[in-house]
Amino acid sequence: MPTTHSPLFEACLQQALVQSREWVPRWLSKLSESLQIKEAAAFNAQDKHQYHQSHKVLASYRDLVAARFIEMLATALPQEGAGLSDAAGKVRRLDHLSLDDLELMDDHQVHETVEQGRVLQIVKMAVDEELVAFNALLSRTRGLSVVRPDANPLRPDVLVQSLMKALDSLHVDAAIRSHWFHCGAVALGQEVLQFYRDLSGWLAQQGVQPAGYVVTQLPDPKVPPARPAAGEAQVMAGRRVDAPDELLTLDHLHHLLVGNLEESGAQVTDQGVSGSGNAMVKTLAAEVVSLMMRNITDDVRLLTPIRDMLGTLKPALLQMARNDPRFFADRQNPARRLLEAITERAMAFTSEQDPGFTAFAELVRESVGVLQSDGPQMKERLERQFARLKQVANPAMAPTRGQAVQTLVKVEQRNLLAQRVASEMEARNDFARAPGVVRRFLTGPWAQVVAQARLEANAPGIDLPEDAPAQRYMAILPDLLWSSQLALASRNRPRLIKVIPPMLRTLREGLDSIDYPRTQSESFFQALMGLHEAAYKTQHRELSVQPEPEVSVLDDDADDAWLRPEEAKETGFMDDLESTTQPAFEETQPMSRDWQDIRTESEGSSALPMSVGTWVDLWREDRAVRCQLTWASPHGTMFLFNAVNGQSISLTRRGLNHVLETGRLRVVARHGTVDDALDAVARQAWINSMKA
Numbered sequence: 001m002p003t004t005h006s007p008l009f010e011a012c013l014q015q016a017l018v019q020s021r022e023w024v025p026r027w028l029s030k031l032s033e034s035l036q037i038k039e040a041a042a043f044n045a046q047d048k049h050q051y052h053q054s055h056k057v058l059a060s061y062r063d064l065v066a067a068r069f070i071e072m073l074a075t076a077l078p079q080e081g082a083g084l085s086d087a088a089g090k091v092r093r094l095d096h097l098s099l100d101d102l103e104l105m106d107d108h109q110v111h112e113t114v115e116q117g118r119v120l121q122i123v124k125m126a127v128d129e130e131l132v133a134f135n136a137l138l139s140r141t142r143g144l145s146v147v148r149p150d151a152n153p154l155r156p157d158v159l160v161q162s163l164m165k166a167l168d169s170l171h172v173d174a175a176i177r178s179h180w181f182h183c184g185a186v187a188l189g190q191e192v193l194q195f196y197r198d199l200s201g202w203l204a205q206q207g208v209q210p211a212g213y214v215v216t217q218l219p220d221p222k223v224p225p226a227r228p229a230a231g232e233a234q235v236m237a238g239r240r241v242d243a244p245d246e247l248l249t250l251d252h253l254h255h256l257l258v259g260n261l262e263e264s265g266a267q268v269t270d271q272g273v274s275g276s277g278n279a280m281v282k283t284l285a286a287e288v289v290s291l292m293m294r295n296i297t298d299d300v301r302l303l304t305p306i307r308d309m310l311g312t313l314k315p316a317l318l319q320m321a322r323n324d325p326r327f328f329a330d331r332q333n334p335a336r337r338l339l340e341a342i343t344e345r346a347m348a349f350t351s352e353q354d355p356g357f358t359a360f361a362e363l364v365r366e367s368v369g370v371l372q373s374d375g376p377q378m379k380e381r382l383e384r385q386f387a388r389l390k391q392v393a394n395p396a397m398a399p400t401r402g403q404a405v406q407t408l409v410k411v412e413q414r415n416l417l418a419q420r421v422a423s424e425m426e427a428r429n430d431f432a433r434a435p436g437v438v439r440r441f442l443t444g445p446w447a448q449v450v451a452q453a454r455l456e457a458n459a460p461g462i463d464l465p466e467d468a469p470a471q472r473y474m475a476i477l478p479d480l481l482w483s484s485q486l487a488l489a490s491r492n493r494p495r496l497i498k499v500i501p502p503m504l505r506t507l508r509e510g511l512d513s514i515d516y517p518r519t520q521s522e523s524f525f526q527a528l529m530g531l532h533e534a535a536y537k538t539q540h541r542e543l544s545v546q547p548e549p550e551v552s553v554l555d556d557d558a559d560d561a562w563l564r565p566e567e568a569k570e571t572g573f574m575d576d577l578e579s580t581t582q583p584a585f586e587e588t589q590p591m592s593r594d595w596q597d598i599r600t601e602s603e604g605s606s607a608l609p610m611s612v613g614t615w616v617d618l619w620r621e622d623r624a625v626r627c628q629l630t631w632a633s634p635h636g637t638m639f640l641f642n643a644v645n646g647q648s649i650s651l652t653r654r655g656l657n658h659v660l661e662t663g664r665l666r667v668v669a670r671h672g673t674v675d676d677a678l679d680a681v682a683r684q685a686w687i688n689s690m691k692a
Helices: 007-041 045-076 084-088 099-104 107-141 156-168 174-205 250-258 277-297 304-311 314-323 334-346 357-372 378-390 399-426 436-457 469-475 477-483 493-513 518-537 565-571 595-603 653-661 673-691
Strands: 615-620 623-632 638-643 648-652 665-669
Touching: 007 045, 007 107, 007 174, 045 156, 045 174, 099 250, 099 673, 107 156, 107 174, 107 250, 107 673, 156 174, 250 277, 250 673, 277 304, 277 314, 277 673, 304 334, 304 357, 314 334, 314 357, 314 378, 334 357, 334 378, 334 673, 357 378, 399 436, 399 565, 399 623, 399 638, 399 648, 436 469, 436 477, 436 493, 436 518, 469 477, 469 493, 477 493, 477 518, 493 518, 565 648, 638 653, 648 653, 653 665
Parallel strands: none
Antiparallel strands: 615 623, 615 665, 623 638, 638 648
16 A cells, blocks of 8 residues: 655645755855865865865866755655655665675675764764754654654665765766865754754744654563674673774775775784785784674574573684685585584574473584694584584474474465455445445355365366366345345345345355354354345335444455465464454544555565564463564465474464563564674774764
């Protein structure tokens, strides 16, 4: 469903573009003045010449820079029909820089990332307080009651990246652009600060009240908090995770990853001070390994015994770095595979008393002991220990998982087909005139019945014999829709008496074919018989508008997946959400915006709530279960989680959204521990580069 932005939000974006036509030229004037001051203060003739050239080029490109900047900013803003995720996804977050991203960059992109980071840091420091107030106001215009910073398409990173793209399009010399960035960063921060202040004042004049900031409490305070974004400065277990080391810069790390550093010489003789040759390569590799292991051993998501044992692997990994300086970037390297295997399995345990932890810890201890011993063939020893560890049963590969996946694939296939069947029914001319209880029944349970019959017949339903279930289940639609309409059925009571018995038999037969719960189906049959009785007893001349029977059953979301009882049992389906997801029939006020629009904005129209491999704590019966999302259906309507004991838990898309919204599911790790640790290394290299 396309998302419609509120008129006030759209008006605010237009106001932002109008104001940009005023503050961007002002910033360029300040930049010009700063370049002139730098030129006058320069003692070195070469520096004076460079500042002079930068000022001269700026004078000739000034109007074009302003036009391109505003053009790029307008392009970065969300268009009508785009949700929050779409808007947020246009700009790459520098604080989420990963090692994989860095490996795919070229030298120009690495340099641009560093320059952008420096400017962004200065701008953020200048606008921090005003940005908080502006985020609160703009979130409210998007229909959000709680502040979401990513709902602001005018964030500092969006403005800075728009500036970078504008300058890239001009093909200005890199040295001149660097002078512009260095001399104009402070002035840019001042102008953006006033920009936010003016927009906040404009929104306040429109009567906008700021959204609130909410602190969410974990359901269980004993559960350790999720690890913050990779590489952020923090103190864990009395140690700083990302203590800076000026040697490792983003440029050095990039060249190490792509193999652009020379490797002459056999020994590390100067700890990389020379800046070239084998010394530099091996020293950088050793630093990467040290930082990686520091992040892993400080990761509170892993139990202390496992972290301590992994810490003793550092000498062996440093030896690997001397022989293969890029092993950590190779996902097929036995050292990295062993680390990933240990940390992946260790993530499943929340306590040393968990079943299976003792055996797993002993296996890790034996593997670490083998690797700690001196001797050649380290790569071969790593491969043997990895193979040995993989022989231990993985909860994600429990025997029941295969059956659960097969079942959920069938469930999704049936539900998708049921949606098409429901569309066929809704397209009938006589469908809209039927009572709501009948329409809901047809597009809900009965669509499932027809879909199941068609799947069993392995045919689309058009070339089947007349007595085939799929044909008979669709053939009763004319009689069912006609008999439920009081004005029509009361005119022909002989036909009504004739069609009711076979129609009821077919309805019960169909519902039994999918094991539909009798308690729910009986409510529908009572309502249907009430309609038939009213039609039989009503004289045509007595016809008047009759109230529709009040039936809350079958008022399910037609877009939500449905499982048969045996399917729910096979997959560990969480069916205890109904009591909290069904609305109460009370006096309500219409929403100012459609709920589906708000849901689409908050989740994205197609993006999955989380990716396969994510570790979560899922609360069931007041107890947190640590499990991993091991499978998502092709169309993203069904999700399967597995716990360390092999227990399967399945959820529909709506069920997953519900446990996320109500706090019954907490994401522990979206990526592997090793990936997070290496991403933290990339982040540290980026920080070092900005300080250089």
